[in-house]
Amino acid sequence: MKSPANTSNQDLVLAYKYPWNKITLGIVVILICAVSGVAVGSVHIPITSVFLILFSKLDLFNESGELTSAWHTIIWNIRFPRVVLALLVGASLGISGATYQGLFKNPLADPYLIGVASGASLGATIVFLSGIPFTYGYFSLLPVASFCGGITAVFIAYLISIKSGNTHLSTLLLAGLAIGAFATAITGILMLRSDPDLRPLLSWLMGGFIRAQWSHSILIMPYMIVGVSFILSHSRILNTMQLEGYYAESLGVNIEKSKRILIVSATLVTAAAVSFSGLIGFVGLIAPHIIRLLWGTDYRTLLPLSGLTGAAFLILADLTARTIVSPIELPVGIITALVGSPFFVYVLLRTKGSTIDGY
Amino acid sequence: MFRRVLLSTLIAFVLTIGMASCSAGGSPKKPDPAAPASIPVPIKTQPKKQILPSTPVTPPTPLPTTKEIKIQSPPKGRVVQYFPPPSPPTDKKLTAKFPLTVISRDGIEMIFNKPPDRIIAYDAAAVETIFAIGQGHRIIGTHSWVSHPVEVGNIEKVGDAFNMNIERILDLNPDLVFLFYPTFKEELEEAGLKVLLLESVDTDLMKMADTFRTWGQITGAVNEAEILAQNYESRITEIKLVLDPYHSGPSIFQDVGDLWTPGNNTLMGSVFQLLKLKNVAHDVDNYGQLSPEVIIERNPQIIISSTPDLMYRNPAFNELLPIKNKSIFKSNDDYLGISGPRFILGLEELANEFYPGLFK
Structure with a gap:
């Protein structure tokens, strides 16, 4: 077996075959996950009825009389939008996690690293506690606020690192940590100094898909498409960034500009994901590492496959979260950590021949 | 390599599905202990759709009384009296006895030689109770979320529900600190x-x-506390008596935020039981976040929530009757959220809301 980490750096720029077979496998796995996510839930609905309901939506059949409208609602307005949102959020977190890890050449980097999460929490908390009526019809201010908060935190961190001379990534990292800690402190003060009923806010901060609606997926889709396509188009540059600085420059890559594009895109994708699902840990950290351990560190493979892994993982985690103690739901973050860490350790042990040095 | 990955992914996948379907498969068949198959209180609603074709639904039996109970049209402008005329005065006057022994939550006996004059009451219900029996002057401190009655405005706040300024408390030199939770005990x-x-x-x-009676004993206002307690008991008993001929009322879901709901072993669960409302979260212990699909399947006829907008906005709930009719009942958390003298007002408010005309 040829271990991927033994691939020498020069190989990266040589002929490269796009990993269509792996991506196809990933898509098949996601489809299986998605179908089971729609078919299984705390209310038992026969699988044939599930398919009848789905097909009736596609106008392939006239709706059969024996399907109750409650089942229809459960499949079409609860489970399906939820699976789709989990898919989008999981993919976002996986891809942005891989991007941050490559960008910072740091195996511990995750999508919430440079203050996105803390900023988003602060934004949501301010709107929530300010007493502004944050819902207008079907439109909610909460995700918008968390999105703005996340972006603002990263932007401030970025300004600080520019002020300090260059966009050296460790400066950005430290500035992001400082901004994040500051935002967390403000969030804490606001929560302690306010109205007692914090349950909806706490439940948002914990993360989850219990509120998932079709409109959420539609709203985060544009950000995702823009951000992800920018990231994917820079996957070759992420490869060269793993080389020493002068190597990359000698290849004619404008590293500074690419860094900026990648930071903005990854933050955009993360903030969009966070805005409706809250803070779900672990996915963005382990999805890229699993792929890296299994299939190597070429970002052209790593980025799309991390997205697919993150999506499949989060769909299954959400499925478990909503069924394991039915009729009660658990926060999905508990499941991602509970199922994710042993699986990650297993992968780590199985591939002990290789290392995760390939940054 | 490729095969191993495929294998491990499949194993993880199968395990998850296995776990999920095990727990999911069992639940819908559970018998419903809270709702005995019996005469339902008739409710004027649209014909109920049969949701689970496999479960037989008991056909509605004729009314036990001539009164028809509606839930759509609550009477407007209902007056709820705050402190009712005292119930028939007790003939024998009670006298406060000191030294007094009070058993605390952890079973320890506490001895009071005289009523405490400098109480720090770190609990809204206790503050309201002490004021209701006319002993509010004894309270010298509370926390910042207590806002009733108005006199509380003049009482010093020595912290909020999460924090406590222990130095300030010591400085105030209280002779009793009452706590609701043991964090700072x-x-x-x-x-x-x-x-x-x-x-x-x-x-x-x-x-x-x-x-209420315990507070009366501690502060020496035993008669006032007895009146308060008897008034409370008689009002609860009256609700019980009025609802006695009925076996079960409409089904209810309470949303306390993001589908968190009280189940068994909660104060609200007991309120629903008293009012013979069938809690859709009957198989939940304490508080839990109920799965939205379970809510839709169990089709509550009444929804109460302090934030109705969140449910109105979710298109998944559009088919539920209270959403269709825009009749989510906005509960008064000041009453039912504090187990003090005003609690009964919240209870009667619910009773009047869901059984209009039944209570005088």
Whole structure:
């Protein structure tokens, strides 16, 4: 077996075959996950009825009389939008996690690293506690606020690192940590100094898909498409960034500009994901590492496959979260950590021949 | 390599599905202990759709009374009296006895030689109770979320529900600190203060009257407390009597935020039981976040929520009757959220709301 980490750096720029077979496998796995996510839930609905309901939506059949409208609602307005949102959020977190890890050449980097999460929490908390009526019809201010908060935190961190001379990534990292800690402190003060009923806010901060609606997926889709396509188009540059600085420059890559594009895109994708699902840990950290351990560190493979892994993982985690103690739901973050860490350790042990040095 | 990955992914996948379907498969078949198959209180609603074709639905039986109970049209402008005329005065006057022994929550006996004059009451229900029996002057401190009655405005706030300014408390030199939760108990006791926690009123609504009486004994206002307690008990008993001929009322879902809902062993669960409302979260212990699909399947006829907008906005709930009719009942958390003298007002409000015309 040829271990991927033994691939020498020069190989990266040589002929490269796009990993269509792996991506196809990933898509098949996601489809299986998605179908089971729609078919299984705390209310038992026969699988044939599930398919009848789905097909009736596609106008392939006239709706059969024996399907109750409650089942229809459960499949079409609860489970399906939820699976789709989990898919989008999981993919976002996986891809942005891989991007941050490559960008910072740091195996511990995750999508919430440079203050996105803390900023988003602060934004949501301010709107929530300010007493502004944050819902207008079907439109909610909460995700918008968390999105703005996340972006603002990263932007401030970025300004600080520019002020300090260059966009050296460790400066950005430290500035992001400082901004994040500051935002967390403000969030804490606001929560302690306010109205007692914090349950909806706490439940948002914990993360989850219990509120998932079709409109959420539609709203985060544009950000995702823009951000992800920018990231994917820079996957070759992420490869060269793993080389020493002068190597990359000698290849004619404008590293500074690419860094900026990648930071903005990854933050955009993360903030969009966070805005409706809250803070779900672990996915963005382990999805890229699993792929890296299994299939190597070429970002052209790593980025799309991390997205697919993150999506499949989060769909299954959400499925478990909503069924394991039915009729009660658990926060999905508990499941991602509970199922994710042993699986990650297993992968780590199985591939002990290789290392995760390939940054 | 490729095969191994495929294999491990499949194993993880199969395990998850296995777990999920095991737990999911069992639940819908569980018998419903809270809802005995019996005469339902008739409710004027649209013909109920049969949701689970496999479960037989008991056909509605004729009304036990001529009164028809509606839930769509609550009477407007209902007057709820705050303190009702005292119930038939007790003939024998009670006298306060000191030294008094009070059993605290953890079973320890506490001895009072005289009524405490400088009480720090760190609990909204206790503050309201002490004021209701006319002993509010004894309270010298509370926390910043207590806002009733208005006199509380003049009482010093020594912290909020999460934090406590222990230095300030020591400075105030209280002769009793009453706590609702034991977080700061040890610190305060180590500082030499007398700290009391009473058994919380979780599942037995009648226990609330005993709490009123205990406060009467502690502050010496035994007669006032007895009136308050008897008034409470008689009002609960009246609700019980009025609802006695009925076996079960409409089904209810309470949303306390993001589909968190009270189940068994909660104060609200007991309220629903008293009002013969069938809680759709009957198989939930304490509080839990109920799965939205379960809510839709169990099709509550009544929804109460302090934030109705969140449910109105979710298109998944559009088919539920209270959403269709825009009739989510906005509950008054000031009443039912505090197990003090105003609790009964919230209870009667619910009773009047869901059984209009039944209570005089």
